[in-house]
Amino acid sequence: MMNDLLLELPLGIDLIKILLHLLNFLILFVALTFLLYKPIIKFIHKRQDDIKKQLDDNANLKKEAENLKEEYQSLLKNADAEIEEKQKTAEKNANALANETLNDAKLKSEEIIKNAIEYAELEKQRIATEMKENISDIAINIAKEILDKDIKKEDNERIIDECLKEWSENND
Amino acid sequence: MIKLTITTSMEISDEEKAKIEKVFAKKYNEEIYPVYLIDDAIIGGIIVFDGEKVYDGSIRNQLTRLNNSLSE
Amino acid sequence: MENKLLNITQDITKKLESFDFKNHTISTAGRIISCNDGVLTIEGLADVKNGELLYISGDHYALALNLEENAVGAILLTNNPSLSAGDIVYATGRIVGVPVGNMLLGRVINPLGEAIDGGAEIKSSRYRNIEAAAPPIFDRAKVATPLYTGIKAIDCMVPIGKGQRELIIGDRQTGKTALAIDTIINQRDKNVICVYVAIGQKASGIAKIVSALKEHDAMSYTVVVSSMANNPAPLQYIAPYTGTAIAEEFMYQGKDVLIVYDDLSKHAVAYRTISLLLRRPSGREAFPGDIFYIHSKLLERSAKLSESLGGGSLTALPIIETLAGDISAYIPTNVISITDGQIYLESELFHSGIRPAVNVGLSVSRVGGSAQCAAMRKVSGKIRLDLAHYREMLLFSQFGADLDKSTKAILNKGERLTESLKQEQYCPVSMADTVIEMEVMVNDLLSDMPTKEIKSFMDAFISHIHRRHNEIIKNINRTQTLSSEDEETIKGSLNRYKERYYHERIGTKA
Numbered sequence: 001m002m003n004d005l006l007l008e009l010p011l012g013i014d015l016i017k018i019l020l021h022l023l024n025f026l027i028l029f030v031a032l033t034f035l036l037y038k039p040i041i042k043f044i045h046k047r048q049d050d051i052k053k054q055l056d057d058n059a060n061l062k063k064e065a066e067n068l069k070e071e072y073q074s075l076l077k078n079a080d081a082e083i084e085e086k087q088k089t090a091e092k093n094a095n096a097l098a099n100e101t102l103n104d105a106k107l108k109s110e111e112i113i114k115n116a117i118e119y120a121e122l123e124k125q126r127i128a129t130e131m132k133e134n135i136s137d138i139a140i141n142i143a144k145e146i147l148d149k150d151i152k153k154e155d156n157e158r159i160i161d162e163c164l165k166e167w168s169e170n171n172d
Numbered sequence: 173m174i175k176l177t178i179t180t181s182m183e184i185s186d187e188e189k190a191k192i193e194k195v196f197a198k199k200y201n202e203e204i205y206p207v208y209l210i211d212d213a214i215i216g217g218i219i220v221f222d223g224e225k226v227y228d229g230s231i232r233n234q235l236t237r238l239n240n241s242l243s244e
Numbered sequence: 245m246e247n248k249l250l251n252i253t254q255d256i257t258k259k260l261e262s263f264d265f266k267n268h269t270i271s272t273a274g275r276i277i278s279c280n281d282g283v284l285t286i287e288g289l290a291d292v293k294n295g296e297l298l299y300i301s302g303d304h305y306a307l308a309l310n311l312e313e314n315a316v317g318a319i320l321l322t323n324n325p326s327l328s329a330g331d332i333v334y335a336t337g338r339i340v341g342v343p344v345g346n347m348l349l350g351r352v353i354n355p356l357g358e359a360i361d362g363g364a365e366i367k368s369s370r371y372r373n374i375e376a377a378a379p380p381i382f383d384r385a386k387v388a389t390p391l392y393t394g395i396k397a398i399d400c401m402v403p404i405g406k407g408q409r410e411l412i413i414g415d416r417q418t419g420k421t422a423l424a425i426d427t428i429i430n431q432r433d434k435n436v437i438c439v440y441v442a443i444g445q446k447a448s449g450i451a452k453i454v455s456a457l458k459e460h461d462a463m464s465y466t467v468v469v470s471s472m473a474n475n476p477a478p479l480q481y482i483a484p485y486t487g488t489a490i491a492e493e494f495m496y497q498g499k500d501v502l503i504v505y506d507d508l509s510k511h512a513v514a515y516r517t518i519s520l521l522l523r524r525p526s527g528r529e530a531f532p533g534d535i536f537y538i539h540s541k542l543l544e545r546s547a548k549l550s551e552s553l554g555g556g557s558l559t560a561l562p563i564i565e566t567l568a569g570d571i572s573a574y575i576p577t578n579v580i581s582i583t584d585g586q587i588y589l590e591s592e593l594f595h596s597g598i599r600p601a602v603n604v605g606l607s608v609s610r611v612g613g614s615a616q617c618a619a620m621r622k623v624s625g626k627i628r629l630d631l632a633h634y635r636e637m638l639l640f641s642q643f644g645a646d647l648d649k650s651t652k653a654i655l656n657k658g659e660r661l662t663e664s665l666k667q668e669q670y671c672p673v674s675m676a677d678t679v680i681e682m683e684v685m686v687n688d689l690l691s692d693m694p695t696k697e698i699k700s701f702m703d704a705f706i707s708h709i710h711r712r713h714n715e716i717i718k719n720i721n722r723t724q725t726l727s728s729e730d731e732e733t734i735k736g737s738l739n740r741y742k743e744r745y746y747h748e749r750i751g752t753k754a
Contacts, residue, residue: 097711126364132252136242139256140235144215147231151216156181157188160218163229163268168195221332224288226273233269242259 174202177221179209181230196220272335274316276300279327282476283521286316292335295375299334300327305356307340307478310522317522319478321356339375342486343368344493349437352454352468355483360470361454372493374485378544385550387584390615391502391559394430394672395423397602397665400624400682401631402587405615406500406557407548411579413564413571414589418601420563422669423587424504425453427561429460430672431502437494438466439503441487444480444510447472460670477521480514481538488545491558495547498554503546507563508539512575529574536578543582585609598666604631617724620675623682627661630686634658657688663698676720677706680734683726689738705741713737 176196193204200222214230221227274288284306292298298306298318304325310317318333342357345368352361355374359366387405404410412420428438440457442450450470457463467490471483484505491501505511512535519532527533539562546560562583564576569590571580580586585608594601613621637654641647647655664685667673673681681702684690690698709716716730 128252129367130364132242132255135252135256136239139242140239144232144235147215148212151181151231153182153185156216157184159216159231160180160184160188160229161191163218163227164191164195166268167227167229167270168199221273221275223275224272224290226271226332226334227268228271229268237269238260238263241263242256 173205174200174222175205175207177207177209179211179214179219179221179230181212181214181216182210192218192220196222272337274333274335276327276329276331276333277315278329281521282320282478284318284320284327284333286318286333287314289316289333289335292316293339295339297336297338297340299336300325300331301334302326306333307482308335309518310524319518319521320476321478321482323474323476339373340482341371341373342489344370344372344490348467348490349465350463350467352450352470353486354475355469355471355479355486357486370493372489374482374489376489376492376545378541379547379549379553383550383553384547385555387548387557387611387615389557390617390620390675391427391436391500392430392434392675393423393427394674395426395600395602396667396673396678396681397600397604398423398587399673399675399678400620400665401604401628402585402602402607402609403612403616403620403624404559404561404609405548405611406559407546408585408609408611408615409543409546409560409562409583410609411562411564411583411586412589413566413576413580413586414601415566415569415591418589418591418594419599419669420565420589421449421453421506423589423600424506424561424563425456426669426672428457428466428502428504429462429670431465432461436465436500436502437491438462439487439491439501440466440468441484441503441505442468442470442472443483443505443507444471444473444475444514445506447474456670477514477517480511481518484508484511484542488542488558492545495549495556495558496554498549498556500556501558503558503560505542505560505562507565508579509565509575512539531574535575536582539579540582543579584611598662599669600667602665604628605635617675619679619720619724619726620682622726623679623686626686627682630654630657630661634661653688653691656691659695660688660690660693660698661685663695664702666699676717679720679726680706680709680716683731683734684738687735689735690742693742701742701745704745705738708741709734709737 174196176193178192189206189208193206197204214232215235216231217229217234219226219228219230219233272289272291274286274292276284277287278285286298289298289308292308292311294308294311296308298308300306302325303322304327305321306318307321308316308318340356342353342355343366347366347368351359351363351366353366354360357366385407387407389406390399391404391406391408392399393404398404402410412423414420424440428440431438440453442453450468450472454463454468457466457468467487469483469487469490471480487503487505491503494501512531515535515538516526516531520526520530524532527535543560543562546558548557549555560583562579564579566573566576571577571588586606588603588606589601590603591601593599593603609615613624616624633654634657637651637658641651641655664681684702684705690701693701713733716733719730720726
């Protein structure tokens, strides 16, 4: 039978050889599909995914950066406000302290003035008393000087008589 | 017998002395033994000391009392 | 001024006219038999009382102390009078008394009430006998209010109450007088009147003290009674009684008074001199038999009066000088048994830089906690314990052996506590500041700071608290306690301040 077929085809085309080549090609085709085609496609898909992922990441990062920038700006704004507030309180405290010191100083000065007035009064009284004493002292010293020089015997005896009279009276 | 120390600023007459002794003898009802001292610091008058009491009739004492009362 | 002069002349003329020249004086008198070493033997004066003041012409005074059948023994209160046998001695009829009242504040007087500060004569309408009975039991109240000395070590661990007697005892040059003067200075604005009695001290020392008091504005509420070393022994003897009489006047007016007797050792010596000259029998160390009595009758007059008598108080700080730290000598043991506690100053501590040189272990206050506010009481118990542990471990550590962690911690804490209790002279610390500082130290919050820097740091921190957290100070002063919130605030503030302090220091160092 084979031989018959072979004889029927002129041109020397070997049917069997053609079929074998076809089979060869089929096998190669299938093999290459599995060995080459599929991995390459897989690789291409993977690359596609990677690129997509990168693009997404970039988008996210950009978004994050934008958020951070916003946050940062608002923080700065707050910091300014806080500093202003702190300055205000510090000023208030300083003012309060200054007022307190002022009041203390005022009270102290009032007290000093009051004390000074009291002291002046006392001094005045003291001087008056001192003068009184001085005058009495001077007067008595004068009397002493006079009497010291001028007592005569008779006057002295008269004085003694008066004393005696008084002392003998006191007895009864 | 009581010892009396009598101080005067100057010499006094004997009559005066007798007067003094009489007054004090009557006061104590006893005999007096007088001791007379002269001290011109008392200025005038008489101080009599009987061992327990002092009778100060001196001018110095009067001046002192005057001074005290004036400075009250 | 014109009409004042007119008044004066009118006054004098009137008095002259009304003067009775005839009323010659008759006074009780005696005559000096002998005069030895300031002791007079007088015949006569049969009616004179014990302790009566005698007058001899020429402005000399004597104190009648020995009353015998035929003679009176009196001691001269004036220096070097030229007396001779036969001079007349007058009885004044009054027990030795002093002028009392507000006009004495700011003055320096001698024990007879005469001014020795060069100022005006002391004139008062009220006189008080220097000898007086102590308040009886039912007139007294319990000692319950604190008297702040301004010295951290004392206010914390040996607190003094108003009405207490607290002895200050130590060797010479240990800071006894400085302690007393600091206490007086701390009483400014606290409504406490102070009396400082100087017995037998050098005139230069007294001048220094008076100028220190003036400098710190303390003279306006202080009376100084001064009997210097050259005054006759009788004057030194009556000095503390004079001071007490002056103080009692204020006490019975309902005021709080502080009196310092500086010092009673010299007082005892003066009394011994008098007794020996009066030929009274002598006992141990040649002191007379009633040497205990002269101090006990003096110190018993310090008391806290009951409300019915005005609630005044008299707090006494007697000072005794020991020789070589011997507190078991005659006079020190006497006075220790009379007082309600003692503050013991040691010269070793003084020379090693711990000033005030208070030996916390031996110092005691028998009134203690009941005269302390709650805030202080809380801290003081812990501090005493810590210092006691520290002292034990200190001896131990001198052996140079390796120490375990807990011992090191105790030593650390004790060293810092001791450092923070040091204080400069004339720098009193208020109660609130002491409470805050002790709170910090007792909780060991500065254990990481080198000991040398603790003082300056604490000073800065306290002023920081005054500036920033003034309400804590106000709370403590108002409620007398330290609330737990205030405690937390202090701790927090301390941590923050520590960081700042270090940053600044590092900054300045770089």
